[in-house]
Amino acid sequence: MSSAAGSTLTEEGTDLDLQGRVLNSRPYKVVVWNDPVNLMSYVAWVFRSYFGHSREKAHQLMLQVHHEGRSVVASGPREKAERDVTALHGYGLQATLEESE
Template identity: 40%
Template sequence: MTSTDSKTQPKISHDTSEDHPPMYKVLLHNDDYTTMDFVVEILVRVFGKSLEKATQIMLNIHNKGKAVCGIYPREIAETKVQTVHNLASSKGFPLKSTMEKE
């Protein structure tokens, strides 16, 4: 490659803040009242997980206290958290969902 070739190469930006919005992790937290079946149902319905993946995540929540369910732009993450709270509340469960910047 000659020195003129490097001048014609496109410049690659490594600053992702301009290219993509900040992403947020949506987490579910363990509690002593929400059933494991309901958590799996939430993971399938709200987060689009397969039954197998939802079961794995539910076990992580149960054993570790919380687990990441997905990573989304802020508005979508906020909607997921609110949807979880609405569905849990409608069934009488105190399931807690939070989001944190990735």
Template identity: 40%
Template sequence: MTSVLPQATSSAPAIAPEKTRQTTRQTYPNYKIIVLNDDFNTFQHVTECLLKYIPGMGSDQAWELTNQIHHEGQAVVWVGPLEQAELYHTQLTRAGLTMAPLEKA
């Protein structure tokens, strides 16, 4: 009795597509700190808070932003990375300023 063995069929090996080595760098989004107008913070207090808690803030810029907050209802007082934005936002909130939620720039 002769047995018939199945013959192995040869197929081409599967070739994985070549991976690209190009790295796409995405930057982290910046966030805006927005102070809102209210009826209880004085110009002086808002200006002092901006000077105290926002790095690099000058007195002229703080005064202009305070005026913008009063006349336009809000002003973006700082834009930058989330971690710093959270810190400055918390500090301004604790100082009593009325703040909008952080939002992506």
């Protein structure tokens, strides 16, 4: 194998590594879905307690969940979004993550 072929493989490997990092750095959305179980005041409390949203922002997000059926309550790297979704499940809320466009 020539050194030129070796450098091409290295460049391709680097390109693939960079593509992987770009894909992993895309933001993800944390979506909370409406459910018939949790009280609106509890949902707003979770948004304030877990995410640190202000009372007004938490109330606005809770109303969006209630009226529209869902709300994006946070966004960030995939790993953080996954942790947020898991935490929301622990609070008894229905939550998923979506890849941002």
